[in-house]
Amino acid sequence: MTERTPLTVVTGPLGSGKTTLLRHILNVMPRKLAILMNEFGEIAIDTKILQGKNVEMADLGGGCVCCSLLGEFEAAVDEIIATVNPDQIIVETTGVAEPDALVFDIQESLPQVRLDGVVTVMDADGLVAYPQIGHTSRIQIESADLILLNKVDLVTETELETVIHKLQSFNQVAFIVRTVRCQVDLDLLFGIARERLQPAPHHQHQLEVESFSYTAQSVYNRACFETFADSMNSTIYRAKGFIQFPEGTHLFNFVAGRWDLELFDAPATELVFIGKQVRQFQSNICDRLQACERSSGE
Template identity: 70%
Template sequence: MLPIRTPLTVITGPLGSGKTTLLRHILDNFPKKIAILMNEFGEIAIDSKIIAGKNVEMADLGGGCVCCSLLGEFEAAVNEIIDTISPDNIVVETTGVAEPDALVFDIQESLPVVRLDGVITVVDADGFVKYPHIGHTTRIQIDAADTLLLNKVDLVSEDELKSLQEKLHSLNEIASIVPAVRCQVDVDLLFGIGRERVQPAPHHVHQLEYESFSYKTSAIFNQEAFEEFAATLAPDVYRAKGFIKFESGIYLFNFVAGRWDLEVFEQEATELVFIGKQISQKKQTILNQLQKCEL
């Protein structure tokens, strides 16, 4: 009798597309026992802290990229999760700069205890309209998908949405395209895909297109000044996320491609990650502007 293999779902997609938002939605609505492996871009594990309050078993793969430098750690984490908690499903959230073809190949070749249930690629509709050029990594993420979750469709027009759907279909004719607002989709569409695929060994050398830096402080910030600061981040910063402490409390800060929001969130202090191209050259200027917002 063949051993039962645990279904594993990979969630991938560009920076800020909504992968962690999708995870939060899954945890609120999927009735089975889930274990999550997270691989984040940046020194501070912001996404892990967002998910950590949920009733879920979780492993954090830390810095580096799971598609290349962390494959060994990934295999060890999967085996340990299965040995210790026997989840019904495993979900892997990759960093926004990961190329999932290497991860899919590794799952097939080196992890007989799991079976790949599907690859879900989250796509930011608003980001694609603002930045229509599709880079090498994003193209691989789209091509690898079984399901393309086209998120933030409320931020684009009907004509733009139709054009985006046609563009995605031209890049991946097999994947189903699911429009969504804040990743609110029927979770049954995301699991039980079970598509059979043979992933050839990838031959690329993964070169990161983005840089990041982080900032921590116990200071309290003036909310109006911080909102003015957030409004000036683009185009130097493509993605920023973390927690910011105002007099009224601590908020989750999400910034993508010039659009940002704040959500009340329980955390202890300000922790922020900034991501962009050649952002290290702008680091001190950004931090100086940020520190001017402190009370």
């Protein structure tokens, strides 16, 4: 009997730290790895962040892997196994995906792989700021074999205990690991192989979540951009991408009011904004970004 390729699903809400986890895995994992990424937004920012690493990548953009892209997902898995034959496959879902549908499809339609586990990344700081657990986040928690409770350095111990109790109320089986920037022992991530029988799911998507992208070749005034980031509209829950400053291009990460910049080699400014009905603010956001462009005389 041909040995099946282990497949790990990495899921979690927007901005919880899924791509940060993948960057950590790629830095320390010696085995041959393939990653399938499903991003929310027109520009595959996360894929570009991981490019150049010693890994085979496939981008499942333009929809949600848990429903509209299931056919593409199955085809991508078939192609990766046939051409690369990796030791491990990781699927990173978009933050609005419900992994139970993906797990069901893996069981029903992909006999050449075995589900090694579902790893759900949760944002401790986000759960304190937004304590209400929505339908999709609840499914992500309930589906988990392992929960990485990320950004624990941003909350108090009392807040952390409250968050852990809430997670355990949805899932009493999953082991909860506290992390900062998703630094975790890989022995905890892989080799879970918990037997499960996933019933066919009933889907309810967060249809109010929208995204738009902004691209430019301009160089931006950093102080102006930081003021823009500090005052970003509260309907924007997640923003990410690359922004060019005189001192170099930076990776921009914004989640629920917190943001940071990291020096990163990218050729142009590319930003994605995600939030509830965010497109109605697109014109204002683009105008404010353009106001931060440096003139040639500066």
